Amino acid sequence: MVYLTRAEHFNAAHKLANPNWSKEKNEEVFGACANENWHGHNYELFVTIKGTPNPETGFLYDVKKLSVIINKYIIDELDHKNLNVDVPFMQGKMCSTENLVIAIWQQLQPHIPTEVQLHSIKLYETPRIFVEYFG
Amino acid sequence: MEHKVAVFRKEHFNAAHRLFCAEWTTEENLAVFGPCANPNYHGHNYELIVQVNGVPDPKTGFVINTKDLSTIVKEEIVSRFDHKNLNLDTDAFKNLNPTAENIAIVIYNLLRPRINKDLELKIRLYETERNFVDYPA
Numbered sequence: 001m002v003y004l005t006r007a008e009h010f011n012a013a014h015k016l017a018n019p020n021w022s023k024e025k026n027e028e029v030f031g032a033c034a035n036e037n038w039h040g041h042n043y044e045l046f047v048t049i050k051g052t053p054n055p056e057t058g059f060l061y062d063v064k065k066l067s068v069i070i071n072k073y074i075i076d077e078l079d080h081k082n083l084n085v086d087v088p089f090m091q092g093k094m095c096s097t098e099n100l101v102i103a104i105w106q107q108l109q110p111h112i113p114t115e116v117q118l119h120s121i122k123l124y125e126t127p128r129i130f131v132e133y134f135g
Numbered sequence: 136m137e138h139k140v141a142v143f144r145k146e147h148f149n150a151a152h153r154l155f156c157a158e159w160t161t162e163e164n165l166a167v168f169g170p171c172a173n174p175n176y177h178g179h180n181y182e183l184i185v186q187v188n189g190v191p192d193p194k195t196g197f198v199i200n201t202k203d204l205s206t207i208v209k210e211e212i213v214s215r216f217d218h219k220n221l222n223l224d225t226d227a228f229k230n231l232n233p234t235a236e237n238i239a240i241v242i243y244n245l246l247r248p249r250i251n252k253d254l255e256l257k258i259r260l261y262e263t264e265r266n267f268v269d270y271p272a
Contacts (some may be wrong), residue, residue, distance in 0.1 A: 011263065013151035013178040013220075032218030038151040039218040040178005042263050080170030080177040082151075126149065126180050 003119055004060045005048040008070050010079035013040040014095040038082060044124035045074065047108065051116035061116045069111050074104055097125045101133040109135070137190045142198045144185045146208045148217035151178040152233040176220060179262050181238070183212065185246065188255035199254060211245045235262040239270040 016033040017026040026034040124130040154171040164172040189198040221233035261267040
């Protein structure tokens with residue numbers, strides 16, 4: 001079994017605020033992240049697939065094709081967007097990094113070629129804050 | 136012997152912004168600024184490097200106390216811009232496009248009065264890992 005990772009990135013705005021809570025409660029729980037006018041991040045995304053290399057190509061999967069899949073279904077949806085407002089698959093969800101990584105898995109998984117398996121998704125919100133999801 | 140030394144302090148802030156010219160149509164803004172013109176904003180982790188050049192003080196050995204420099208940068212820059220919308224939440228960009236170029240100039244102008252005038256000040260601002268600006272150039 002070999003694990004292959006493709007790194008991509010996107011820049012987006014978001015805020016953390018529960019619409020059922022008061023402004024004061026949101027500020028108490030989420031601090032500066034609750035700013036009504038949004039803030040933003042440079043997100044770094046790492047998609048890892050696993051499987052056995054094809055004996056004829058030596059590839060687990062053509063990583064350029066993997067990049068095209070990630071860009072089509074994830075990056076084009078998220079890059080230079082407002083995660084709370086512009087992204088259909090985040091509607092009605094809290095835009096935490098945790099929820100975002102789960103949503104990215106759910107969006108991407110159906111498009112991963114059948115000869116490999118999606119192993120993990122790692123998402124950096126800042127250089128010092130990241131989450132991992134294994135499905 | 137007066138040897139000038141450059142001292143650097145790194146800080147960071149996360150902010151939303153959009154790039155647009157209010158006098159232009161949506162189409163013109165999209166043509167010039169691309170997805171950066173998204174009316175709902177996008178955002179960045181900005182990395183700021185403040186450079187101070189000068190001769191070390193003979194008594195302390197410091198060009199500038201980096202703890203003091205850190206405090207100044209936090210007071211003037213990080214507290215002003217971190218977790219903010221640069222277009223909506225700051226006075227500096229009410230009528231100024233918050234490009235990396237303009238942000239670096241604004242940061243310089245905010246810090247300059249707080250740094251000893253005998254010391255040279257330079258700003259490097261990373262908008263992304265691969266896009267950064269220097270001011271003064």
